[in-house]
Amino acid sequence: MKIKKLEYYDNEYQWKLEPVDFWQNLNLFVGVSGVGKTRILSAINSLKKIANGASFNGVRWNTCFLSNDDCEYHWSGEFETKKSTTPIDSDSAEKEPVKIIRETLKCNQKTIVKRIQEEIIFHGQKTPKLSPYESIIELLKQEDSIIPVKEELDKIILADSGSGFDKTMLLPVSIVKKHENSSLLSLKESDLPILIKIAILYRIFPKEFEKIKKTFAIIFPNVADIKVESLKDEDIPIALSQLLKEATTVSIKEKGVQNWIKNISSGMFKTLMYISQLYLSPDNCVILIDEFENSLGVNCLDSVTDLILDNQESQFIVTSHHPYVINNISPAYWKIVTRQGSLVTVKNAKDFHISESRQKAFIDLINVLEDDEYLDD
């Protein structure tokens, strides 16, 4: 999947994203803090949620994306806006669902489904009455013309920013058994936590695991080997032995050090998880990474950036405000985010006279964003 365009409006919070065009490979969203970069990622992620039946109060969306077989889909819709009835201090996290008041899905300019209020016309035929709270993609997901659309939208992946990685995880034997006879593709497409995916990769696809190890060794030249194995009995306190019987953890071996290091540093661990996430995501997906620099040390950024640029099949939508990241990624990939009140606009570097080959362009960026407020063209 490649997202070509997105326009988004949230009536409840009066937040408006002007139409954004995306690059096919890497999109680096840059801008000052608080401008709405992360909000854009969550807007993209909510497309996947809407396609899976979620409802968002007052949201209006319009997107265009390319499927793997080059079909161009246009999908737009609007939820009604209900005044929030839940008191602010209410503990109830459950929100009342809201109705979709209009929705259209087109493939190569040909309308597949159109919904106005409660009436849904699918391939020219009116459908029986269906739930007004869920999108047509969720409602008609069994239909041949909708299956590929749902598959594509499910390829939007919000990468873990690193804080949520657990160093030890239970890997039930049943999961390993299940993947023993399946392909690498099905492992990539499964929703297992990343550490479990690596543990399975380590056991069942050692050649693929070697690729991750190689990249990791480029970043940390001292590392000679990595293993992802179950904890041994002697490492577990007796009281926890039953609980941690199937626990898996990562150990590394460093050059010149005889013993395996079981308690690897969190920086190294995050980097390993990150690289693995890039290798083990489904093919042709849209990967959203918020604050690229937060999860990685400066020594890792170049290698991971190369990994992203080499992976032409997937689309990466990344946010950053770190000078190192911004200086080291060509302005050709930039998407500059600015905000006036609640109106968010995204422009290319060229619109701010920053050429693709500009050296150390972070300085241009911060000056330009500052000048934008008081200097007119």
Next chain:
Amino acid sequence: MNIYFLVEGKSTEKKIYPKWLEYLLPELIRVKYHDQVQKNNYYLISAKGYPAILYDALDNAIDKIKETNNYDYLEQLQKRVQDDSTHLETFQNFLSFCETLKKSMVTNSDAQEQR
């Protein structure tokens, strides 16, 4: 005459310089982007402090000045000295000081070689 100003300060210089220039050189008009200079324009950018001014802003400035190929402050200055040297006494003095310094350096190194 077009000038590219690179200032170190994070905020003050960027505010004060344009105000000074309004009085000192009212004919010099500020442009928003470096590549918009035409005739009697200036562009001003802040390096946002040290060490960015050395490690980032200089590379960035050289890149942009080369690309634009329209910043001609020094050439204009030299031309003015040639055309009318009377009102640029300080600059003349500075040039002759440089010449003297250069001569004395050459003489010293000659003397060292002879020894």
